[in-house]
Structures are given as structure tokens and as C-alpha cells.
Amino acid sequence: MQSLLNDILTEVQPLIGQGQVASYIPALANVDPNQFGIAVCDTEGKVTTAGQATTPFSIQSISKVFNLVLAVTYYGESLWQRVGCEPSGLPFNSLVQLEYENGIPRNPFINAGALVISDMVQSRLISPHVAMRDLVRKLSGNDNVLANTDVAESEFEHRARNASMAYLMKAFGNFHNDVEAVLHNYFHNCALEMSCVDLARATQFLANRGFCSLTKEAVLSQDHTRQFNAILATSGLYDEAGSFAFRVGLPGKSGVGGGIIAVVPGRFSLCVWSPALNKMGNSLAGVAALESLTRRINWSVY
Numbered sequence: 001m002q003s004l005l006n007d008i009l010t011e012v013q014p015l016i017g018q019g020q021v022a023s024y025i026p027a028l029a030n031v032d033p034n035q036f037g038i039a040v041c042d043t044e045g046k047v048t049t050a051g052q053a054t055t056p057f058s059i060q061s062i063s064k065v066f067n068l069v070l071a072v073t074y075y076g077e078s079l080w081q082r083v084g085c086e087p088s089g090l091p092f093n094s095l096v097q098l099e100y101e102n103g104i105p106r107n108p109f110i111n112a113g114a115l116v117i118s119d120m121v122q123s124r125l126i127s128p129h130v131a132m133r134d135l136v137r138k139l140s141g142n143d144n145v146l147a148n149t150d151v152a153e154s155e156f157e158h159r160a161r162n163a164s165m166a167y168l169m170k171a172f173g174n175f176h177n178d179v180e181a182v183l184h185n186y187f188h189n190c191a192l193e194m195s196c197v198d199l200a201r202a203t204q205f206l207a208n209r210g211f212c213s214l215t216k217e218a219v220l221s222q223d224h225t226r227q228f229n230a231i232l233a234t235s236g237l238y239d240e241a242g243s244f245a246f247r248v249g250l251p252g253k254s255g256v257g258g259g260i261i262a263v264v265p266g267r268f269s270l271c272v273w274s275p276a277l278n279k280m281g282n283s284l285a286g287v288a289a290l291e292s293l294t295r296r297i298n299w300s301v302y
């Protein structure tokens, strides 16, 4: 595994820094694009890394996976009455589909879906972003995980589009709490900073039928894990999910901080990170690294 990751790092070297860092969140625009890390965690918890795998970065939309874990814990199957499980085929922050579809977002991994999930969690917890931080600390085994408050505040200042989605859903009766309060928690979740090693560990349960070998606890049932991986495969990479399935063939979730988590069911959880993004908003070098990895050792689930 170590020599495989070293080879991938050499192979993607020319791509590192190609693309654009996310600039619509001002606090993320200053990140050095010339960084790359990868970590693979097996079902026993053994981690192999290459590059800057212990450098923390803004997890952004990868937080939607952990938020969904919290929501499933409280709502079980009834959760799917308020959010769908179909790919959207539209940008992650699109508003148009919500109007046509009566305020029910297509899936929990587009922003509208994640906001409904955040609203549901808000109805059950006094401080959702603290619960989320504690969850990722526990799953990653890293008690130092923190949200970057500059990033969270910068996102809050530029919240107009996310706020519009939440208010539109409120108009359809699919958003119950105060919009600003939910956004505050949502942005703190997105602003959590974790490394590739932290995220590979924290998502290990997805490769392990819901069981986290680090905490020796079931995070999700086997059934819910299967459902999570299916939605990650169809909707985890914005509107590039189809070509990600074609090129990489693994359930995955990306974030505009340049991180991507991916799952080889029954075997490994992975995280790759490089901040410069392709036109679809996914890490350019990260997607290339995952493609090379699955091609070399035939890890695709298809």
C-alpha cells in the first residue's frame, strides 16, 4: 500500500495546483493550492499515507456525511419524508429544482438537502455544531479537531444563497427552525478542519458495515450504511457524480476545500486532498489520484 500511494503521489505531481481554489468563500481563497495528501484506512484501523496527509483543511461539504449520521440517529427512516435520494444533476447550490419540487430537496448532499438535515438536527439538539464536532473527534480519534471560526463567519456573511434556499423551504413547510440559527450551525460544520488521516479514520464505518473499529461502536446499522454508500455513489460529487462513477467507481463525497472521501466497501476508507478545484468544484488532483488508484488495483465497485 505504501509504495502504491508513493507512486500515485509521483504520478499526480504535475496536476497539483492546477485548477482554482474556491473563491466564493473569501476565507478559503487564500489557501496555498500546491498541497496534496492522501490517507487510506483499512477495516482494522491501520492507516497508510502519502504527501501532506496530516495537514488540516476545511472539510466543507464532507461534513454533510456526518450531519446525516446525526439525523439518522434521531429520525431513522422518517428522515426520507423531508429529503429525497435522487441525484440532482444541477449545481450543489441551485435553487430552481426546489421551487418545482415543492421544497423537498433531491438528496442530503446538495446544499438544500444538507440544510433540511441541519434543520432536523437543530430540532433535537441544543448545540448541533458542538455535537458534530464531538462526533468527528470521536470517530477520528483526534480531540484537537476544531472549526475555523474565520471561515464560518465569512460563510455567514456571504449566506444569501443558502439563506434563500432555507426560506424557500420554509415557505413550503419543510424548514421548522430559525433560518439564521440553523445556518450558524451549518457553517460551523462546514468550517471544521480535519486532515486526510482524520477523515479516512472518521469515515471508516462506511467501509465496515457501519462499525467503527477505532471506537468499537456501531455508528450506523448495516442497512443505513448501504443506503449512505448508494447516495454517496449517485450524489456525492456534485453534478460530476456520473463521471466520478465512470472514472473512479467508488462512493465518495467532495468538499470545496479540496477534500474527497471515498469508500471501498468491506475494505478501505480513503481521503485525498488538494485545494485547487476543477470546473465542477471537485479537487482536480484528488479525482486524478483516486482514478489512478482504482485503475491500478481494480477497486471500483462496478
Ligand code: GLU
Binding pocket: 059, 060, 061, 062, 092, 093, 111, 155, 162, 187, 190, 254, 255, 256, 257
Ligand atoms: N459551506 C459551503 C456552502 O454552503 C459548502 C460547499 C461545499 O463544500 O460544497 O456553500
